Amino acid sequence: MKSLLWLYCCGWTLAGLAAGGAPIDRHALVTRHDVALTNFDATNPLSVGNGRFCLTVDATGLQTFPDAFAKTTPLGTLADWGWHTFPNPNNWSIDTFQFKEYTDLNGRKVPYADVPHNQQTPEIKWLRTNPHRLHLGQIGFVLKHADGSPATTDDLRDIRQTLDLWNGEITSQFKFDGEPVEVETVCEPNLDAIAVRVKSPLIKSGRLGIQIHFPYGTGETVTADWSKPDAHETILSQPEPNEAEFQRKLDQDEYYVEANWTRGATLTNAAKHQFIVMPDGKTDALELVCAFQPTSFPNPGRLPNFAQAKRDAQRYWNHFWQTGGAIDLSGSQDPRWFELERRIILSQYLTAIQDAGGNPPQETGLTYNSWEGKFHLEMHWWHEAHFALWNRLPLLEKSLGYYQRILSRAEGTARKQGYAGARWPKMTSPSGAESPSPVGPFLAWQEPHPIFYAELCWREHQDQATLEKYRDIVFQTADFMASYAAWDTNTGRYVLGTVLQCAQEIFPKDNTFNPTFELTYWRWALETAQNWRRRLGQPRDQKWDAVLRGLAKPPVADGKYLFTETTPDGYTNPKWNADHPAVTGALSFVPGPQIDLQTMRHTLDWIWDHWNWPDTWGWDYPMLAMTAARLGEPERAIDALLLDTPKNHYAINGQVYQRPGLTIYLPANGGLLYAVALMAAGWDSPSPDSSGATSGAPKRNAPGFPDNDRWSVRWENLRPAP
DSSP states (O other): OHHHHHHHHTTOOSBOOOGGGOOOOHHHHHHTTOEEEOSOOTTOOEEEEOSSEEEEEOTTSSSSOGGGGTTSSOOOEEETTOEEOOOOTTOOOTTTSOOEEEEOTTSOEEEEOOOGGGOOOHHHHHHHHSSEEOOOOEEEEEEBOTTSOBOOGGGEEEEEEEEETTTTEEEEEEEETTEEEEEEEEEETTTTEEEEEEEOHHHHTTOEEEEEEOOBOOSSTTOOBOSOGGGEEEEEEOSSTTEEEEEEEETTEEEEEEEEEOTTOEEEEEETTEEEEEOOSSOSEEEEEEEEESSOOSSTTOOOOHHHHHHHHHHHHHHHHHSSOEEEOTTOOSTTHHHHHHHHHHHHHHHHHHSOSSSOOOTTTTTSOSGGGOEEHHHHHHHHTHHHHTTOHHHHHHHHHHHHHTHHHHHHHHHHTTOSSOOOOSEEOTTOOOOOOSSGGGBOTTTTHHHHHHHHHHHHHOSHHHHHHHHHHHHHHHHHHHHHSEEETTTTEEEOEESOBOSSTTSOTTSEEOBHHHHHHHHHHHHHHHHHHHHTTOOOOHHHHHHHHHBOOOOEETTEEOSBTTOTTTTTOGGGSOSOOGGGGGGTTSOOTTOOHHHHHHHHHHHHHHOOGGGOOTTHHHHHHHHHHHTTOHHHHHHHHTOOSGGGOBOTTSOBOOBTTBOOOHHHHHHHHHHHHHHHHOBOSSOTTSOSSOOOOOSSSSTTSOOSTTOOOEEESOOOBO
């Protein structure tokens, strides 16, 4: 009720101002974007998942031909909790790693976990690679010709595969040697389990079974190492003829797998770590349910059967789509409406199945490994902040406990570097340990993120429990941010840098200060932290206020915001118009305190005409769209979301390609969802410190979309952005 009252007072409601006020037909909205494939497409694998566990499959509905995907999007079975660490006989640790000292603005030596000249010693390789996410097990069909030879991808005919978004199910149909095969694949939402049902005459003839194959761990992209069968253990027990329990041991790590299948089928240990379920030839159908978890199953033999898992999945996904936010563009005349709506729907599905666990997600979610399987905290915002605006805040809150779990380590990092508060890592794992890198340890723009997440939670709950829950995270973050800002006696102001890796990572880390985006985000976060003190009945923090009063203004030259104060040649030297156009981030999801609209408009105009688009990343386009929307340029906001560039291509399955080895990139999907929610439901006014030139959203429906007869925007259950 508090949240509804707050939205009403802001001039908004949870329902969009659609013509006639009729509710959105959500079933029609979702199902018109079901994914359909009619050939074996190694660039568009489909996935099912529950946010903390995910299985990615080929055209057969399982992982039957994983080799075909080795150079595109590897087929993985990954869980939020599934990690592996190689043996460490040298006792390497980031705590004993030799940090390199850099001299800050005032001559103080600050240690960083640097990797000079990007060197890769055995110690550095081990620290970067461990722990890494683990492929928990490959589940695929055993398909054989009549002569016993195995099937190949070329043997499949009449392929028809559909991702039924409304019910969370993949249905796969194909013919093999002229015989039909029908497969249903779902993920159990209440367990980290996959359930599959296959029907085919091939089952009776003994030419179709299901195999479960367990690999060793690796930080590589493929996520699985099949070359070391003696480096791990699989201990099998069978309490019942149609049940199996597998205890998996990899060095010091272990996890457990439980499976059940159609009665009459038998389990064979075909090779080390490889098990095959084959039917008895009396039926043309075979079902398998396979569950994974980090500890032993407390009640073995209690797995649901396929029908139960399918019902659970249907209930979960029907509820998912019927609640939360929705945007319907089907009444639009602009021909781009369908593609934008398709991206919105598929991005909701993909982030829900891969980005909603207890840890921040990696860029490739739970599909395969990127950056040794680690997650990057500056990307956490782009993966999950949208859940708050789409009225699905609990999916974000699941991972926010991570910051509380690693708070003491973050405080230790700050102390080691001579700062107050907590300094959050960049490339990390569940432990919160920083990974050695020539970039990551110097990055700063992830630091304000926890304050942003806490504010999103407050905006919905507005209760004392939320303030108490996140107060330490907010205050320790703000303490670090205030102590990180250095007093420049020469100019009489607080500055950020000069030892700083800004969001536009092409600038040198040892000679960069006062990037426009980071300065603005710093200002917004510190003022927001002061608001938290006020809500808790505490006085404003004097140190934070001193930094707020004295913080350098965003640098300007020739009527445009500079990328950084260190590079006044940013608009004339072509080497700087690459990577992220992060200067626009100062007026994007960040509301832009002290940002002048006309100056930012000139900045965006120049970027639009001169940027090196092939060198960008998928979240850059939502960022630009938010900037354009806040500037009152909704046409350009749409153009930004749909800009025809290689890094903004959404494949048939909704994934966003970035480069070889990074063929999916979920921050793009999450960023898109935040941007379109902001464009539909609007944003608040004024900036937190009431000192900027920014204004709130125009009081009309969908203020970030063009206000003309070419766009019809109906929306429900969205929340305005800060």
